[in-house]
Amino acid sequence: MEKEQYQQLEQNVTPKPPYFKNVAKAFLVGGLICTIGQAVSLFYIIFFDFTEATAGNPTVSTMIFFAMILTGFGLYKKIGQIAGAGSAVPVTGFGNAVISAAIEHRSEGLVLGVGGNLFKLAGSVVLFGVVSAFFIALIKFILVSIGVVSW
Amino acid sequence: MKLLGIMLPLLVSLTLLSGCGEKEKFIVYGSPENEKEVETILKEEDYVDKTTVIQYDNSMLVATQIKPWHKWKKTKLEKKLQKKFDEKYPNKEVFVSADYKIFYEANKIKREQVEDNKLKDKIKKLKKLAKEET
Amino acid sequence: MVIVFQSKPSLIAAGVVAGPLEKRSIFSQHFDATYDDERWQMNTNEQGHRKMVEEACEFAMKKAGVKNTDIDYFMGGDLVNQMTPTNFAARDLDIPFIGLFSACATSISSVIVASLLTEAGASNLSLAGASSQHNAVERQFRYPINYGSQKPQTAQWTVTAAGYALIGKHHEEYPSIEAATVGKSVDYGMDDPFHMGAAMAPAAFQTIQSHLEQRNQKIYHYDLILTGDLGQLGLKLLKGMFVESGIKSEELQPLRDAGAEFYGQDETFQSGASGAGCSAAVFFSYVIQQMRAGTYKRVLLVATGALLSPLTFQQGETIPCTAHAIEITMK
Numbered sequence A: 001m002e003k004e005q006y007q008q009l010e011q012n013v014t015p016k017p018p019y020f021k022n023v024a025k026a027f028l029v030g031g032l033i034c035t036i037g038q039a040v041s042l043f044y045i046i047f048f049d050f051t052e053a054t055a056g057n058p059t060v061s062t063m064i065f066f067a068m069i070l071t072g073f074g075l076y077k078k079i080g081q082i083a084g085a086g087s088a089v090p091v092t093g094f095g096n097a098v099i100s101a102a103i104e105h106r107s108e109g110l111v112l113g114v115g116g117n118l119f120k121l122a123g124s125v126v127l128f129g130v131v132s133a134f135f136i137a138l139i140k141f142i143l144v145s146i147g148v149v150s151w
Numbered sequence B: 001m002k003l004l005g006i007m008l009p010l011l012v013s014l015t016l017l018s019g020c021g022e023k024e025k026f027i028v029y030g031s032p033e034n035e036k037e038v039e040t041i042l043k044e045e046d047y048v049d050k051t052t053v054i055q056y057d058n059s060m061l062v063a064t065q066i067k068p069w070h071k072w073k074k075t076k077l078e079k080k081l082q083k084k085f086d087e088k089y090p091n092k093e094v095f096v097s098a099d100y101k102i103f104y105e106a107n108k109i110k111r112e113q114v115e116d117n118k119l120k121d122k123i124k125k126l127k128k129l130a131k132e133e134t
Numbered sequence C: 001m002v003i004v005f006q007s008k009p010s011l012i013a014a015g016v017v018a019g020p021l022e023k024r025s026i027f028s029q030h031f032d033a034t035y036d037d038e039r040w041q042m043n044t045n046e047q048g049h050r051k052m053v054e055e056a057c058e059f060a061m062k063k064a065g066v067k068n069t070d071i072d073y074f075m076g077g078d079l080v081n082q083m084t085p086t087n088f089a090a091r092d093l094d095i096p097f098i099g100l101f102s103a104c105a106t107s108i109s110s111v112i113v114a115s116l117l118t119e120a121g122a123s124n125l126s127l128a129g130a131s132s133q134h135n136a137v138e139r140q141f142r143y144p145i146n147y148g149s150q151k152p153q154t155a156q157w158t159v160t161a162a163g164y165a166l167i168g169k170h171h172e173e174y175p176s177i178e179a180a181t182v183g184k185s186v187d188y189g190m191d192d193p194f195h196m197g198a199a200m201a202p203a204a205f206q207t208i209q210s211h212l213e214q215r216n217q218k219i220y221h222y223d224l225i226l227t228g229d230l231g232q233l234g235l236k237l238l239k240g241m242f243v244e245s246g247i248k249s250e251e252l253q254p255l256r257d258a259g260a261e262f263y264g265q266d267e268t269f270q271s272g273a274s275g276a277g278c279s280a281a282v283f284f285s286y287v288i289q290q291m292r293a294g295t296y297k298r299v300l301l302v303a304t305g306a307l308l309s310p311l312t313f314q315q316g317e318t319i320p321c322t323a324h325a326i327e328i329t330m331k
Helices: A003-013 A019-047 A056-072 A076-083 A091-108 A110-117 A123-145 B002-019 B035-044 B068-088 B100-112 B116-131 C045-064 C081-093 C106-119 C134-141 C196-215 C231-244 C258-262 C276-292 C310-314
Strands: B026-030 B048-056 B059-066 B093-097 C002-004 C010-018 C073-077 C097-099 C125-132 C161-168 C176-181 C224-227 C255-257 C298-306 C321-329
Touching: A003 C196, A003 C231, A019 A056, A019 A076, A019 B100, A056 A076, A056 A091, A076 A091, A091 A110, B026 B035, B026 B100, B035 B048, B035 B059, B035 B068, B048 B100, B048 B116, B059 B068, B059 B100, B059 B116, B068 B093, B093 B116, B100 B116, C002 C106, C002 C196, C010 C045, C010 C176, C010 C276, C045 C081, C045 C125, C045 C134, C045 C161, C073 C081, C073 C106, C081 C097, C081 C125, C106 C125, C106 C161, C106 C176, C106 C276, C106 C298, C106 C321, C125 C134, C125 C276, C161 C276, C176 C196, C196 C231, C196 C298, C196 C321, C224 C231, C224 C258, C224 C276, C231 C255, C231 C258, C255 C258, C258 C276, C276 C298
Parallel strands: B026 B048, B059 B093, C073 C097, C073 C125, C224 C255, C224 C298
Antiparallel strands: B048 B059, C002 C176, C010 C161, C125 C161, C176 C321, C298 C321
16 A cells, blocks of 8 residues: 555544534633632732732742642643643643653652753743743834834 | 533633622712712723722822723723823822722722721822832 | 464463553453552652563463573563663563563564574573553653643553563463564654554554465454554554455454553543553453463464654654564464
8 A cells, every 4th residue: 555545544534633622622621720810819919918910920829839739639631631722821731831740750859850850841931931022022122112102 | 511510610600700790880988079070080081990089188099990801001091090180180199090909999998988097098008009010 | 574483382371460540441350460559669650660570470470380590581672761671670580681672562573582582492481571651651752641731532542561471382272373474664654643553554554464465364364363552543544454455344353453442442541552561461361361261263463563752753753663463373
């Protein structure tokens, strides 16, 4: 059998990923995570001296704490299998990437294992986050300089 | 069934969140001076959703909430409103904030009928909070 | 390419142990033991992996009533870098050792080498087999275990299991190895590491076809042709290839796949099981037991292996695959 012929057969047999179902599930789970985040944020605003502007930091830490608990008990990967991007995009997904790497490399010691591999997955998120933030800021700076928009 | 399991908590939390929102759009606490005038000023601005105004001595705290889609430009609108009040009442010390914390605390002041020195202290604290950066 | 063994070496005994999730396997009743701790009470996954290999070998030796000093060669491999779990198990077993790597096809390639040594008169008894441990393998080929990534329906689940068989001189009452085919490394341009079945199916097809051709046999000569870990989709593709080559689908009845059946219809495992331990566990427990019970008289075991590393697929290379086959008969 020829390569092309086989690739044709492979295309026919392999089921198409259920895109619509995946998007719907990602939307619902991602939305649920964000709703919980909003509730945590409101909790900090109402019961502590945080404003909308300053409540972000404690909210993020709390959400990452939740992600840590779920990852440690092996539940986050189950959520991830259902939700896909819905659980990967919020900050809990970032936390999961860092924490799962830390758990994984615990057996190689604290410095070379955990320290060296902590950002194995999340490292590229940090890098490209910083790089894209730089370019967005640069674009805005240019637009402001030539007077298209204001700060 | 699986989908329902995800949907249910989401719907419950949504109804809970929207359930506590339906109150008066405009509240004044303290001296009722200029009440109508302030209300018309705020009505002119279509992005303002709800406002609580606290008046005492010669000061005014305008705690406002901006409508969802306009929230993208929250700081800009806040500044715009501040400028408008400053022009309208040049002799008064007006402080405008669109932060939910300030709005919540302003309503609490009204609810608990805080007065005099306690009120001044509280407002001073709120102003300081609102200026805090992340 | 086909090797015909004149002396017909026999599979004297075999030991299969598996991890906690493998209790859910439809073959679990055939295993010698399943353990609740996938690390076998050791500190790391890799140490647990080693312990698992040792226990499988001990079961095989115990059944045959022999000690490690009675065994001439120990042959095997796994999927971890440099095959350290098997290498370290060899240290503790203290038997002359040849490490073999054909990815998940190691379960059969080791048996082929052991049979050749037996045929040549160099070995009276050899231990041959393969193993895989889910956590140790996944962390190497994919993501950390607890990372919440979404696996597609085509993905397969690496099993935690070790299977080792004792191969000795011909005995009437044991299943005997009549012939073997060593497969080529076949590449049909598949490059998705989450769709191994599609990459491996052509290798299995070529090996089975060339074995049948050179042995002058047809599929119906066999009671069972069992592939190692193609998964549900891979098996479908393999059957599809046979159909396109002009064989009627009714004739494909003996064609089955251990990986597709391993976890039953459980959807959490997507397309089925994979890993060197998958084929080893099923071949050296279920198949051997069924042959000794007389259910099967002639069986073709085909273990398939994807010869990739994380490096090669990140560099955009396609996945070459191999398949090795042994023909086992029972009087």
